[in-house]
Amino acid sequence: MVARAYTVAFEGLDARMVEVQCALAPGVPSFSLVGLPDKAVSEAKERVRAALATMSIALPSKRITLNLSPADLPKEGSHFDLPIALALLAALDILPKDAVEHCVALGELSLDGNLVPVTGALPAAMAAAEEDRSLVCPEGCGAEAAWVGACAVIAPGSLAQAIAHFTGQRVLDPATPGEITDPARSRDLREVKGQERAKRALEIAAAGRHHVLMVGTPGSGKSMLAARLPGILPPLSATEALETSMVHSLAGLLDEGGISRTRPFREPHHTASMAAIVGGGRGAKPGEISLAHNGVLFMDEFPEFSRQVLETLRQPIETGEVVVARANAHVRYPCRFMLVAAANPCKCGYLSDPNRACARAPGCGEDYMGRISGPLMDRFDLRIDVPPVCYTDLDLPEDGDCSATIAARVAEARAVQLARYADHPGIRSNADAEGAALAASATPDAAGSALLSQVAERFGLTARGYHRVLRVARTIADLDGCDAVGRHHVAEAVSFRLPDAPAPQR
Structure with a gap:
């Protein structure tokens, strides 16, 4: 009978589900790992063997075959250690097969059986939530993975704790999300x-x-x-x-x-x-x-x-x-x-x-x-x-607005943009606006349009440059609290587009 565990393989931010299949068969004793593993995954069998030995669990004198399905998907990373160990323990009837199959596992095993943190716990938790499964990961990754909130995250510190959890000897509490780190105070x-x-x-x-x-x-x-x-x-x-x-x-x-x-x-x-x-x-x-x-x-x-x-x-x-x-x-x-x-x-x-x-x-x-x-x-x-x-000038006292004051103006302008583009998915700021959204929000008044046309003709603005001037002018208007883009907004945007032009009087 084949025992199964589940883990993920990363393709960018996408975590693709991987089924770890373990089968025991009579024959010459061996431990084979197939399914397009890389070097780190191939070495997992030695780490698993050593970790089981520390708990006095001996591998049977049988032919052990582990397959990582889909077999044509490249498997990379050391996070396959834990799901391989869980599938093997389920095949040995040490762990209940149904409990192992209803979770997604990832984690690296040290030779003494402890679980080492790995990268990608957050995308893995997202994938587990989409599959309606729980996630089992090292203790050091639990706080990170728990941010998803849509799936239970079990974070044992060692393989022995994972075994105790699955067998009901000592059930672990779900991990809690880590703290939100507020923005640090930066230079002024x-x-x-x-x-x-x-x-x-x-x-x-x-x-x-x-x-x-x-x-x-x-x-x-x-x-x-x-x-x-x-x-x-x-x-x-x-x-x-x-x-x-x-x-x-x-x-x-x-x-x-x-x-x-x-x-x-x-x-x-x-x-x-x-x-x-x-x-x-x-x-x-x-x-x-x-x-x-x-x-x-x-x-x-x-x-x-x-x-x-x-x-x-x-x-x-x-x-x-x-x-x-x-x-x-x-x-x-x-x-x-x-x-x-x-x-x-x-x-x-x-x-x-x-x-x-x-x-x-x-x-x-x-x-x-x-x-x-x-x-x-x-x-x-x-x-x-x-x-x-x-x-x-270096000995002059500090002058001008501090970063906190400027940040408040920036935050107000960003809030205006979020409200403006609320019905346009994918647009969060003026720099993202294009097409109808840009035309509706950044078209200047008659004087501004005339100025922009003169600049485009004289300096040979490209279509991209023309639209970027409009976006900057829209942002300047937002900072000024204006609903419409005026001539002076366009003039300042043009002055930054052409560094040799004099800055407009404000």
């Missing part, structure tokens, strides 16, 4: 001296989830400004927190089962590979753009990233998801992030200073910024010049 934007135009641009970007490119000499404060951006972003909503936590669960980044409401802020180095940024590698793991889902991706020294990496960003920026294509599968990850890029104006960084610029100026600036292609540059909603700050 008020600490940045000067750069009022850049601060205004960050406020607009935060309010509408717009992409920003900052260009300035070394030491002008680009990284300092970006580091203070999380302090003006609103906390994650419940839906956004769950989406983000599922990606972080697969990457093993959740801390002790707690779900954070702080928006992700990822800042990869410019030497990062395409797989690290976009996703891929062994197991097609999520990349930085997916780890920044619902948050900020800060790419300093933007032109220094490889051309291949930069061009790969174009499609995820537009669609909000990335597809990691493999020969046997296409793995999808969400990546609705806000891109904040910083760059020097040229290789030496002092293009605007004739006393410090290199001998190749101004050609070096054109060559350096030419590393950013036109289609990618067209995807930035706000492009701002960050001039150097005079050293005499």
